[in-house]
Amino acid sequence: MTSLKMSQEDTNHFNECHEAFALREKALDTFTDWASTVFRDAVVSKIALDYVKDGNTGRKRLEALGVGSGSGEIDIMFLEQMVKKYSNIYFTSLELSSENTALFKSKVSRGTIENVTWDWKQLSWDNYRFYNVKSREPKLFHFICTVHSLIYIRDVDQAVMNMYESLDDGGVLLMIVASEESGSYKLRTKFPQLYIEDGLSHVSSAEVRKILKTHGIPHQILSQPSRVDITTVFQKGRKEGSQLVDHLSKRVNFLKTASPRMVNEFISYLKSPQCSEREQQSYLLVNDWDAFIVTK
Numbered sequence: 001m002t003s004l005k006m007s008q009e010d011t012n013h014f015n016e017c018h019e020a021f022a023l024r025e026k027a028l029d030t031f032t033d034w035a036s037t038v039f040r041d042a043v044v045s046k047i048a049l050d051y052v053k054d055g056n057t058g059r060k061r062l063e064a065l066g067v068g069s070g071s072g073e074i075d076i077m078f079l080e081q082m083v084k085k086y087s088n089i090y091f092t093s094l095e096l097s098s099e100n101t102a103l104f105k106s107k108v109s110r111g112t113i114e115n116v117t118w119d120w121k122q123l124s125w126d127n128y129r130f131y132n133v134k135s136r137e138p139k140l141f142h143f144i145c146t147v148h149s150l151i152y153i154r155d156v157d158q159a160v161m162n163m164y165e166s167l168d169d170g171g172v173l174l175m176i177v178a179s180e181e182s183g184s185y186k187l188r189t190k191f192p193q194l195y196i197e198d199g200l201s202h203v204s205s206a207e208v209r210k211i212l213k214t215h216g217i218p219h220q221i222l223s224q225p226s227r228v229d230i231t232t233v234f235q236k237g238r239k240e241g242s243q244l245v246d247h248l249s250k251r252v253n254f255l256k257t258a259s260p261r262m263v264n265e266f267i268s269y270l271k272s273p274q275c276s277e278r279e280q281q282s283y284l285l286v287n288d289w290d291a292f293i294v295t296k
């Protein structure tokens with residue numbers, strides 16, 4: 001079996017597998033609804049601050065930060081809601097992938113969001129934080145969001161605490177992570193040997209809840225159900241099924257390269273009620289996520 005850290009060919013393969021999963025996941029539809037309903041009430045309305053002064057113009061502005069923005073669709077949805085309330089937003093995006101940042105920029109250039117100044121930084125959270133705290137005037141934020149990106153950060157405990165410290169009084173930190181009840185998280189727990197080399201952290205709502213509790217940080221958790229149709233995984237010879245398995249196992253061509261015993265155990269567990277629900281002839285992977293809302 002081959003793990004995720006590898007050649008360009010394998011990287012391309014995983015991008016295709018991720019696309020196949022994303023098509024079935026319909027995550028953007030879910031987020032479109034979530035941003036215009038839950039986010040508006042549970043996040044935007046909670047930001048309680050006096051606008052800070054913008055040194056250049058004398059106008060007041062809201063400082064917002066996206067950590068691991070990807071190609072920006074979801075951060076843009078959040079900002080579309082925020083501009084309804086705030087007329088001057090400075091949005092800093094941290095994203096490691098230059099391809100993703102290029103996509104983000106092109107979406108913004110085609111879009112209609114006004115009153116946002118965009119600042120794209122190709123930096124990891126740790127590096128950004130390091131430079132920010134060392135600067136003469138460390139920046140504090142009124143809104144920080146990190147959507148399905150904490151899993152990419154090695155020391156999640158420290159990252160959560162540093163994000164909290166980076167909030168200004170009255171600011172809101174929004175962290176979205178896979179639910180501990182989600183099938184993809186349970187697969188990682190059940191088959192840890194598959195994921196050792198993929199470089200991702202073992203993070204779900206359980207770990208984030210524990211971190212916040214340990215540090216005595218009050219928070220609200222909003223749970224969002226999500227189901228992904230993975231029926232083709234259980235139909236022999238289906239290309240999409242094989243791609244979905246590779247995406248979930250983080251292994252190239254898992255069905256052909258893993259031992260028959262491992263394939264059998266993995267597929268059986270994926271099909272079981274631990275991970276999936278049955279709906280008539282279909283199997284739906286439980287893919288719920290939780291939003292942690294921390295106000296300061």
Ligand SMILES: C[S@@+](CC[C@H](N)C(=O)[O-])C[C@H]1O[C@@H](n2cnc3c(N)ncnc32)[C@H](O)[C@@H]1O
Nearest residue numbers: 068069070094095096097124125147148149152
């Ligand atoms: C799963 S994607 C989520 C993208 C976006 N937030 C979304 O939900 O569509 C995670 C993103 O975090 C970025 N990333 C990985 N490690 C990072 C780090 N240490 N700091 C900031 N971003 C990181 C990756 O390049 C990737 O685009």
